[in-house]
Amino acid sequence: MSIRIENLEKHFGSFHALKNINLQFRQNQLTSLLGPSGCGKTTLLRIIAGLEFADSGRILFEERDVTNLSAKDRGVGFVFQNYALFQNMTVFDNIAFGLRVKPRKIRPSEAKIHEKVTALLKLIELEWLAQAYPNQLSGGQRQRVALARSLAVQPKVLLLDEPFGALDAQVRKTLRRWLRDLHQELNVTSIFVTHDQDEALDVSDRIVVMNKGQIEQIDEPNQIYHAPQTPFVTQFVGDVNVFHGHIDEGKLVVGEFSHHINTHTNTTKPVNNQSATAYIRPYELTLSRSPENALATGKITHINAIGFIVRIEIESAQSEQPIEVILTKNAYNSANYQLNEQVYLVPDKLNLFQQMNI
Amino acid sequence: MNNSTIRLKTREKANRQKWILITLGFLFFAVILLAPLFTVFYYAFAQGFALFMQAIGNEEALAAIWLTVKVALIVLPINMFIGVVMAWTIAYFNFKGKAFLTALLDLPFSISPVVVGLMFLLLFGLDGLAGKWFIEHGFRIVFAMPSIVIVTLFVTFPLIVKSLIPTMTAQGNSEEQAALILGANTWTLFFTVTLPKIKWALIYGVILSNARAMGEFGAVSVVSGHIRGLTNTIPLYVEISYNEYQFIAAFACASLLAALALLTLGCQTLLGRLQRRKVEKSLHSRTA
DSSP, X not given: OOEEEEEEEEEETTEEEEEEEEEEEOTTOEEEEEOOTTSSHHHHHHHHHTSSOOSEEEEEETTEXXXXXXXXXXXXXXXXXXXXXXXXXXXXXHHHHHHHTSOGGGOOOHHXXXXXXXXXXXXXXXXXXXXOOGGGSOHHHHHHHHHHHHHTTOOSEEXXXXXXXXXXXXXXXXXXXXXXXXHHHHOOEEEEEESOHHHHHHHOSEEEEEETTEEEEEEOHHHHHHXXXXXXXXXXXXXXXXXXXXXXXTEEEETTEEEXXXXXXXXXXXXXXXXXXXXXXXXXXXEEXXXXXXXXXXXXXXXXXXXXXXXXXXXXXXXXSOEEEEEEHHHHHHHTOOTTOEEEEEESSOEEEEOOOO | OOHHHHHHHHHHHHHHHHHHHHXXXXXXXXXXXXXXXXXXXXXXXXXXXXHHHHHHHSHHHHHHHHHHXXXXXXXXXXXXXXXXXXXXXXXXXOOTTHHHHHHHTTHHHHSOHHHHHHHHHHHHSTXXXXXXXXXXXXXXXXXXXXXXXXXXHHHXXXXXXXXXXXXXXXXXXXXXXXXXXXXXXXHHHIIIIIHHHHHHHHHHHXXXXXXXXXXXOHHHHHHHTTOTTTSOOXXXXXXXXXXXXXXXXXXXXXXXXXXXXXXXXHHHHHHHHHHHHHHHHHHHTOOO
16 A cells, blocks of 8 residues: 655644655555654654644545544554553464454454464464463564564554664564565565664665655665765765865865866766865775875874774874775785875765855 | 771671661551550450440441441542543643643642531532532532532542552553554553553552541541431541540441551552562563
């Protein structure tokens, strides 16, 4: 089922939580809402679920206006960050709950309910815990039960609010993959809220990056990472080095360095005589001992050569923060960089943004 | 003195201080609580069990006991309903005036019971603001059972609310939200999800509220009119008997109230233990 959001606005007192949100979710896609705390992603999810109501705007489920429907009548599934399992019921009863509270006329027989719940328990691989209580389960097990519970009523949309936020890193990775596989199998339109970019990049068909109640970019994970459209997205997703300068005759000028903007730059046509900010990933910067086409220079202050990749930190006058460069062990060994050595930095690719001077 | 001697002396001093404090505590407890309690039972049974039964069994005493029970039985379900509704509102929602409402819950405790009685006397009495209307339509409120029920409600309803709010606030309403999304209506939601959660806190509040309802004196004294055999509750009957030098009757009924207090205390302790054991049991049977 597809979802359309039109002109959604939400205030909490004087706090403007959602600003004119317009969004579409295609059928059977897994979409992430990614952003920092307070950006409005959870508020948006809860409004779609019917747990909160917007000040204005519309929500349409497959052309049907559900804006004023109660959560109970929307037919969505919701997985909470803190699981929200019914503490006084067994795992079996938790999963069966949605089926048992259906109105008498459409309620399936107890035998059918038993069949369905057992099938779901098999799906989440927890048949042996059917009679256990939630407080006897680990975090990962609880979340799987919560997922099964929401799937029991065959929702048209599955909404997940930072479902792995309360779990430790290892479990998070495992469950993340498992969710992805499950989604492929079940083919339900899913919306997933997270502040963890690795999670979003790993699992989603599409990512909606949000900041301060607004949408920054909607794109495939690949594009979000390699072709960020706004400074916020560039800085939020992946590590990045920031350089401030301006454009002069088609070149990026940072301090006394002038860099010829090549075809790999992610930017619209650069405007002359205007300030510009370049965002460069650590592995898209090359160290060099010659100043040709460099963007900056500095002294090597830290070398971390443990593992396959080498991280080098450089103090430079062209950047406020230490510059981070990543190179392969081979590259490092062949060039043999030393601490306190003065080196030049040449970008392979940069993301360039310019502010319009009003 | 070497180090080990110093350590020993410090430990001894700490021990001595501990025992002095414990003794002081027990002495206070004995004088203020135990001795009076013991006295009540002593005088009640001083002249033998037969006279005790006679004192309780006389017409006025029985009427007082029956009235007390009736009032408690009426007040209890009302308090439970109001208690749950108010606790639900305060624990699960944020709204303007919530702090004020929560503060108002302490009002019945901070007003002197006599003033409470007077308030309702003035409101529902012969010349009262609302009293005139009721009397014209044939309802007796003051100097009759209705007023006793009303003042008892006033002094006891916050007890259940205040017992429920901490539990409900701590547990939050995410389970209820989950139940709503799964399609449960409000009634089902309450009975299958909320009630099991607040079971213990509710029982605790009910026991407390009940003890207070049965033992209330000041407010009831003002509005009841002390009509023998009709509007005397047990506490009122104790006072009347004592003033008329009917000591056995007074102490006999007082011992009933004292026994109720002890029973209440016992139930609370038992509940606390049961709850703790349940929690421990479920923690010990955690699976990997």
